Amino acid sequence: MDGLYCEHMTVRYGRRTVLDDISVGPFPPGRVSALLGPNGSGKSTLLRALAGLGEATGRVMLGADDLTGLTLARRTRRCLYLPQALPAMVHLQVLESMLAAQHATGVVPSDVQGDEIDAALHMLDVFGIADLSMRYMDELSGGQRQLVGLAQALGRHPDALLLDEPLSALDLHHQFAVMDILRRETAARQIVTVMVLHDLNIAVRMTDYDVILREGRIIAAGAPQAVITPATLGQTYDIVARVEKCSRGLPHVMVDGLR
Template sequence: MVSLALEGVEARYGRKQILTDASTPEIEGGMLTALVGANAAGKSTLFRRIAGQLRGAGRVRLSGAEAGDLRYMPQDTAMSAALTVYESIILALKQGTGGWRLSPRELAAVDAVLHRFGIDHLAQRQLPELSGGQRQSVSIAQTLVTRPKLVLMDEPTSALDLYRQYEVLEALRRYAEETGAVVILALHDLNQVMRACTTTLALAEGRILATGPTLEVLTPALIRRLYGIDSRVERCSRGCPMMIVDGPAPHPPGQQVGT
């Protein structure tokens, strides 16, 4: 089984400290993990630090997988190249391999990831022709076509409509279960987090405040600390947990740092 743990991880931009002593217990693979926090709490920086794009003190400990098994999908993905969707996914599959000849197994992998995320019909469309939601679905497919064991996705559902949000999160959940991968998603919709993610990391001002089972982490007290709102976590008529916002807390959180 793949697992990830952070030990005193730090990161800075120039003289500005963004992450401070970010530590977690073992995050097990096979399920979805959410990374939550307000804007500028340091979520994207944490992903970049885990992905090795930033240096800093501390240790990122990955067990059961190699560094090459990591894939990071940032929030903004440019798609101006004159490629079809099918070609772009082939490019993602073959990048860094030193060759472009495709085996039958690799072709099957491209077809499978198109089908998994319901974008088979877009295969021959040019990337610049796609809508924002379609581009986001293609980015997810590009990220997963190599079947990585550590997946970091920054707001992967932000451009999707409600149906596609549900469909994509279900596909990601199944992917994690099938592969045993650690899949961490930065998400803003806490009801989405409660429905789809087994584990949650809460980040504020560059520090990880809590890591654990989602409903144990996302208490009204912690939600208030993260976002400066008063809320309730209740269950609907079908027993599903959901967050209800009552309004701003009397004392909103201090100025956040990071990106």
């Protein structure tokens, strides 16, 4: 089976069960997938568990490879989680932060060796922020730091990229720009990209595989138009919603109110 998937994943925080025996996926390679659901539904926990961060039971597979037994350093090379928190206000230049992200595990894989500075600049340029390379991180806006975080993540050339609300600090223009970049890079590298999203319209239009979670259980999984329906939205968010075609024939989610 291609792609990233997990089997019988359970995560507990103390006595509270956050994910209860979840099997989900495969998140397909070359496509962008989304995790949807209300706050506290276990989206971030699922992403972290897929990346091997925190304690979880169950198995995580990437294609034919079982990631479960890998060391953290090896696992994060293959399957990289990008937290929602922005990089801290550190007195470090953007370029240095890119180099540090490469060297974090001590070993720089052969496919990113060569001129590290060129590679870092190329990645910053992909996100349109090459001109920030010599600026200090503690001088940047929240959105700029979020873009640096994305460049750091993609610059590590993972096989799977797990992004926790990567659009949260971005303005409207940059939200769409980042989605375009992620779709293009995901397809070009044939990697798995999974992101936590709150914007249902971005999910329905710009992702290819969606999973809806509520209270640690899966409500629906599959192609966006099959998953994002008035019935699942009602069940998940307790809202009355419609999914209709706009004048250009694209699906659009409209919320009429609470259920």
